Amino acid sequence: xxxxxxxxxxxxxKEIEDFRGxxxxxxxxxxxxxxxxxxxxxxxxxxxxGEMVEFSNGTRGFAFNLEENSVGVxxxxxxxxxxxxxxxxxxxxxLSVPVGEALLGRMVDPLGVPLDGLGxxxxxxxxxxxxxxxxxxxxxxxxxxxxTGIKAIDAMTPIGxxxxxxxxxxxxxxxxxxxxxxxxxxxxxxxICVYVACGQxxxxxxxxxxxxxxxxxxxxxxxxxxxxxDPAPLQYIAPYAGAAMAEHFMYQGxxxxxxxxDLSKQAVAYRQLSLLMRRPPGREAFPGDVFYCHSRxxxxxxxxxxxxxxxxxxxxPIIETLEGEVSAYIPTNVISIxxxxxxxxxxxxxxxxxxxxxxxxxxxxxxxxxxxxxxKKIAGSLRLDLAAFRELEAFAQLGTELxxxxxxxxxxxxxxxxxxxxxxxxxxxxxxxxxxxxxxTKGYFDKVPxxxxxxxxxxxxxxxxxxxxxxxxxxxxxxxLTDEIEGMLKKALEAFVxxxxxxx
Amino acid sequence: MSDARIKSRPESVLEDPGARAVATLYAQxxxxxxxxxxxxxxHAELHSFVNDVLGGWPEFAEALMxxxxxxxxxxxxxxxxxxxxxxxxxxxxxxxxxxxxRLSLLPVIREVVIRLTEVExxxxxxRVRSARPxxxxxxxxxxxxxxxxFGFDPILEESVDxxxxxxxxxxxxxxxxxxxxxxxxxxxxxxxxxxxxxxIQSGRDRFSHPEGD
Numbered sequence: 147x148x149x150x151x152x153x154x155x156x157x158x159x160k161e162i163e164d165f166r167g168x169x170x171x172x173x174x175x176x177x178x179x180x181x182x183x184x185x186x187x188x189x190x191x192x193x194x195x196g197e198m199v200e201f202s203n204g205t206r207g208f209a210f211n212l213e214e215n216s217v218g219v220x221x222x223x224x225x226x227x228x229x230x231x232x233x234x235x236x237x238x239x240x241l242s243v244p245v246g247e248a249l250l251g252r253m254v255d256p257l258g259v260p261l262d263g264l265g266x267x268x269x270x271x272x273x274x275x276x277x278x279x280x281x282x283x284x285x286x287x288x289x290x291x292x293x294t295g296i297k298a299i300d301a302m303t304p305i306g307x308x309x310x311x312x313x314x315x316x317x318x319x320x321x322x323x324x325x326x327x328x329x330x331x332x333x334x335x336x337x338i339c340v341y342v343a344c345g346q347x348x349x350x351x352x353x354x355x356x357x358x359x360x361x362x363x364x365x366x367x368x369x370x371x372x373x374x375x376d377p378a379p380l381q382y383i384a385p386y387a388g389a390a391m392a393e394h395f396m397y398q399g400x401x402x403x404x405x406x407x408d409l410s411k412q413a414v415a416y417r418q419l420s421l422l423m424r425r426p427p428g429r430e431a432f433p434g435d436v437f438y439c440h441s442r443x444x445x446x447x448x449x450x451x452x453x454x455x456x457x458x459x460x461x462x463p464i465i466e467t468l469e470g471e472v473s474a475y476i477p478t479n480v481i482s483i484x485x486x487x488x489x490x491x492x493x494x495x496x497x498x499x500x501x502x503x504x505x506x507x508x509x510x511x512x513x514x515x516x517x518x519x520x521x522k523k524i525a526g527s528l529r530l531d532l533a534a535f536r537e538l539e540a541f542a543q544l545g546t547e548l549x550x551x552x553x554x555x556x557x558x559x560x561x562x563x564x565x566x567x568x569x570x571x572x573x574x575x576x577x578x579x580x581x582x583x584x585x586x587t588k589g590y591f592d593k594v595p596x597x598x599x600x601x602x603x604x605x606x607x608x609x610x611x612x613x614x615x616x617x618x619x620x621x622x623x624x625x626x627l628t629d630e631i632e633g634m635l636k637k638a639l640e641a642f643v644x645x646x647x648x649x650x
Numbered sequence: 651m652s653d654a655r656i657k658s659r660p661e662s663v664l665e666d667p668g669a670r671a672v673a674t675l676y677a678q679x680x681x682x683x684x685x686x687x688x689x690x691x692x693h694a695e696l697h698s699f700v701n702d703v704l705g706g707w708p709e710f711a712e713a714l715m716x717x718x719x720x721x722x723x724x725x726x727x728x729x730x731x732x733x734x735x736x737x738x739x740x741x742x743x744x745x746x747x748x749x750x751x752r753l754s755l756l757p758v759i760r761e762v763v764i765r766l767t768e769v770e771x772x773x774x775x776x777r778v779r780s781a782r783p784x785x786x787x788x789x790x791x792x793x794x795x796x797x798x799x800f801g802f803d804p805i806l807e808e809s810v811d812x813x814x815x816x817x818x819x820x821x822x823x824x825x826x827x828x829x830x831x832x833x834x835x836x837x838x839x840x841x842x843x844x845x846x847x848x849x850i851q852s853g854r855d856r857f858s859h860p861e862g863d
Binding site for chain 2: 178
């Protein structure tokens with residue numbers, strides 16, 4: 147294709163001829179103090195909270211503190227080029243980010259500027275970063291499941307579309323892995339995912355993006371990245387920007403999933419901003435409104451009612467604890483805001499139980515509403531059985547002689563623990579999960595040595611997929627364990643057990 | 651003693667907005683009190699004190715405003731030096747400032763008094779930045795149009811900024827009316843970029859399936 151320079155020139159010429167420069171009116175102020183990414187300005191008497199302002203060198207910022215005689219502005223960019231006395235102009239617009247299909251598969255910073263070197267994000271739509279969460283009348287109860295593909299979660303702490311489920315744990319316990327597995331499991335379900343990396347190492351973010359790309363999950367995912375090297379204001383707004391990008395799809399009636407990785411780092415960035423703005427410090431030097439900072443963000447996760455299209459935004463906030471301290475300020479805040487938490491423990495992780503979910507204190511307050519009928523039926527007693535097993539296990543360690551029934555219960559428990567283990571980046575379809583857990587709870591694994599449980603489970607999935615695909619398809623279609631399907635499943639499992647016995 | 655004044659802040663440093671707010675309070679009270687007591691020539695006295703006394707005798711000004719001189723000493727100086735030569739109303743005002751430790755705000759208070767009196771008499775300052783010095787004709791035109799639009803008598807504070815390329819920028823209070831060539835070019839540039847963006851978008855959409863892949 148050859149460009150026609152004349153044509154382009156004439157278009158530009160026409161544009162210039164038609165251009166009628168109107169007088170621009172703006173509210174202005176002056177910078178009286180600048181430093182550490184913060185500017186204090188006089189003037190700007192009609193500035194709104196959160197309004198975008200522009201400095202004379204083109205750098206943008208937003209009004210953060212509205213004081214009697216000055217306005218505290220958070221600078222989104224290089225603050226070293228702004229000097230005292232510089233003019234600052236209000237724009238009359240709230241801080242917004244580009245939204246839309248064009249962002250899918252892209253990695254952007256919290257202002258929507260691409261970071262992946264794939265050219266500009268071409269979209270005409272934008273949306274304010276801060277947005278009022280949907281009210282009570284605009285919502286409907288969380289009923290539809292959002293499958294994470296992780297057996298332990300889908301069976302015992304199920305997540306529904308529109309729910310906020312906290313992932314909490316120490317460093318290196320697999321918090322991000324759960325979130326990534328959940329994103330991978332959304333492939334082909336139409337759920338649009340947003341992964342917000344806030345205060346992470348740039349190398350970890352690159353790692354996550356690579357995993358998503360290799361697994362073909364980037365096509366339906368937006369990555370919003372504010373690494374630990376980015377200024378605090380960007381880290382602070384990153385989750386809100388991610389929420390805005392997801393909301394755009396949600397109000398179109400689509401289902402979305404947002405992962406905030408992680409909110410403890412965002413709270414630290416917010417603390418930095420607030421202290422620089424001279425807001426009074428409270429507990430752990432966090433400002434008094436750090437709870438509101440998180441609650442207004444997580445409240446935006448919602449299942450919309452039918453009139454609004456029935457879209458949803460599921461939020462998976464991540465909180466990193468120090469030495470398992472869940473009673474620290476930020477963890478307690480976020481625990482109280484969310485609809486349940488998945489608690490990860492380093493001890494379990496090092497014992498080889500991965501995902502290292504402590505099923506005892508992990509809960510989902512939406513509970514069974516967000517489970518398929520099949521899963522509900524078989525997982526009902528799983529949590530209690532496992533709790534009973536843990537007690538027995540502690541008792542058995544005392545070396546007491548056990549009766550046969552107790553020993554059998556213990557053996558079943560060991561196998562169930564093995565069965566709930568799952569490698570990273572291998573999410574399972576809910577039908578496969580039902581088959582595995584059904585087999586475990588009904589004792590089809592009792593004869594399998596504990597160390598072979600995972601291998602046999604894999605064989606079971608292959609067996610079901612290849613030889614009983616009709617039963618699996620039915621289970622997928624009906625999502626309920628009807629008598630007919632259960633009968634078919636029993637037969638399949640018996641055949642499988644017989645084959646295993648013949649092998650050994 | 652050298653006559654170089656010790657400056658508390660360099661010229662480039664803007665004044666503290668908090669100090670201005672306090673000065674405004676004192677200035678308003680001063681004007682109201684003067685009116686209530688029927689003191690008529692108080693403005694001249696204030697200007698003369700700031701210009702001739704404080705401006706003419708920087709050492710004296712420093713002594714009055716310095717923190718190292720105690721409050722009682724300052725009051726003593728006022729009684730001995732100023733009281734015999736000024737009206738009682740003005741000396742009382744200075745005493746109030748000394749008692750509240752706000753004497754250093756006097757120059758700012760004077761400035762605010764000037765502004766407030768201007769506003770009361772229907773005048774307002776308007777900053778005019780233009781690419782070239784204004785001619786008398788354009789000055790008159792600006793005054794007429796401002797009077798017509800805002801209803802006040804403008805006092806123009808002119809400055810030349812060649813960076814504007816052409817046109818001018820008017821600032822009334824915090825509001826800026828920008829008709830400079832620089833801003834217009836900036837606007838045109840933004841529009842052309844946006845247009846190019848739309849062109850790229852429509853070009854790309856032409857080759858893709860409207861309902862996605």
